[in-house]
Amino acid sequence: MTIRLYDTSARQIRDFSPLKPGCVSIYLCGATVQAAPHIGHIRSGLNFDIMRRWFAYRGYEVTFIRNVTDIDDKIIAKAHEQGRPWWSIGYENERAFDEGYTALGCLPPTYEPRATGHITEMVEMMQRLIDRGHAYAADGNVYFDVRSFPQYLELSRQELDNLLQPSGEGETGKRDPRDFAMWKAAKPGEPTWPTPWGEGRPGWHLECSAMAHKYLGTAFDIHGGGLDLIFPHHENEIAQAKAYGDDFAKYWVHNAWVTMAGDKMSKSLGNSVLVSEMVKQWRPIVLRYYLGTPHYRSMIEYSEESLREAESAFARIEGFVQRVIELAGKTVEPAAEVPPAFAEAMDDDLGVPQALAVVHTTVRQGNSALAADDKEAAVARLAEVRAMLAVLGLDPLDEQWAEGSDQAQDLHGVVDSLVRLVLDQRESARARKDWATADAIRDQLGQSGLVIEDSPQGPRWSLAQR
Numbered sequence: 001m002t003i004r005l006y007d008t009s010a011r012q013i014r015d016f017s018p019l020k021p022g023c024v025s026i027y028l029c030g031a032t033v034q035a036a037p038h039i040g041h042i043r044s045g046l047n048f049d050i051m052r053r054w055f056a057y058r059g060y061e062v063t064f065i066r067n068v069t070d071i072d073d074k075i076i077a078k079a080h081e082q083g084r085p086w087w088s089i090g091y092e093n094e095r096a097f098d099e100g101y102t103a104l105g106c107l108p109p110t111y112e113p114r115a116t117g118h119i120t121e122m123v124e125m126m127q128r129l130i131d132r133g134h135a136y137a138a139d140g141n142v143y144f145d146v147r148s149f150p151q152y153l154e155l156s157r158q159e160l161d162n163l164l165q166p167s168g169e170g171e172t173g174k175r176d177p178r179d180f181a182m183w184k185a186a187k188p189g190e191p192t193w194p195t196p197w198g199e200g201r202p203g204w205h206l207e208c209s210a211m212a213h214k215y216l217g218t219a220f221d222i223h224g225g226g227l228d229l230i231f232p233h234h235e236n237e238i239a240q241a242k243a244y245g246d247d248f249a250k251y252w253v254h255n256a257w258v259t260m261a262g263d264k265m266s267k268s269l270g271n272s273v274l275v276s277e278m279v280k281q282w283r284p285i286v287l288r289y290y291l292g293t294p295h296y297r298s299m300i301e302y303s304e305e306s307l308r309e310a311e312s313a314f315a316r317i318e319g320f321v322q323r324v325i326e327l328a329g330k331t332v333e334p335a336a337e338v339p340p341a342f343a344e345a346m347d348d349d350l351g352v353p354q355a356l357a358v359v360h361t362t363v364r365q366g367n368s369a370l371a372a373d374d375k376e377a378a379v380a381r382l383a384e385v386r387a388m389l390a391v392l393g394l395d396p397l398d399e400q401w402a403e404g405s406d407q408a409q410d411l412h413g414v415v416d417s418l419v420r421l422v423l424d425q426r427e428s429a430r431a432r433k434d435w436a437t438a439d440a441i442r443d444q445l446g447q448s449g450l451v452i453e454d455s456p457q458g459p460r461w462s463l464a465q466r
Helices: 039-057 073-082 086-103 115-131 204-216 227-244 275-281 284-292 304-328 340-347 352-371 375-392 406-431 435-447
Strands: 004-007 012-015 023-032 061-069 135-138 141-144 180-185 200-202 219-226 248-255 258-260 450-455 458-463
Touching (some): 004 248, 023 039, 023 086, 023 204, 023 227, 039 061, 039 086, 039 248, 039 258, 039 275, 039 375, 061 115, 061 204, 073 086, 086 275, 115 180, 115 204, 115 227, 141 227, 180 204, 180 227, 200 204, 204 227, 204 248, 219 227, 227 248, 275 284, 284 304, 304 375, 340 375, 352 375, 406 435, 406 450, 406 458
Parallel strands (some): 023 061, 023 219, 219 248
Antiparallel strands (some): 004 012, 135 141, 180 200
């Protein structure tokens, strides 16, 4: 068994070999909390949640770090616009991100450090970089000297002489306009922290280098994030960390975007779809299916039609699960192992689409067993389906999808009682061979958005797909 991953730095799929046998260390660039999350933000966390689950299934002990950027230019700008403290903006949106991750079934990270909690580590890193000749202080700012690090831009494969990086506002004293700020000098109305070079606040890139070093040491296995972070963020992280003396990340894994009309979903483009609003319109498990089942390196073009397709596809899985549970008369536990074809797909660069095809094939086999009244085979297929869905975080019987759904369950119970009364009337009509009345009841229920299915165990109802 060998897991293989596409390594951005190598531009190819590589066999995964952990630095420490049996252990996997992952650092994921998390949220910059200037606003509430849209589904494009949460996709990254969800993709790496599936990666983490697969490593755990394969027997690895996983350390998963996902940071929070709680201070940056955008957060400060929002604070000024709204007349609020910068930290209240950050905290409010950090909670919104946590709620979004939780709603879509992401496991909590091992640690979730905030940038502002690691100023000491940042100052220590800057001092060492200055001592080594890779950084310099000017007018209260601290810059990284990109020409001092010959490997700069190897991840993004750009040429330094072709790189245009104009000086930012207040970034005075640069030796080269392409040098980037690790520390920004204090400005009126902005939060500041003391350093040997004066009051100021951290730059965006420094925080991740410092936090990865603190929580994962001088070297770790996988650094993840969205494609848009390759440059400048990840390129600058590498320069800082390696110039400091760390080996840093062995593999670089990047997920693609959620797009609308071909553009990356973003606040600035005004084309974002907030998670908090989406979960009011769609069941969270359906959103997870929609965002998590395409390959992590494939773009997702957002549309309500594709969401409806995802809803229908997942409903077929849920319907099979429900029918087997009713037949068995008890919960069917997941199988100890997933089918070999599913494992092969997941080992090959987390091939979720191919793995999902195995899920649907197994569901079809289970439905055939149900039609043949082969209870033993149907139960066996459900055990396999549950094992596969658990890896994807999509098992509808898992307790994570039951938490927080008491109100929905109560409502379902009320509706079920009312529908059962009507179905009893339909059964009475069928018993006296009054087919016209029975059909009329079924049709009226259908017009109300319910699908009635007659089974050996009696009639069952479900909501019609949109």
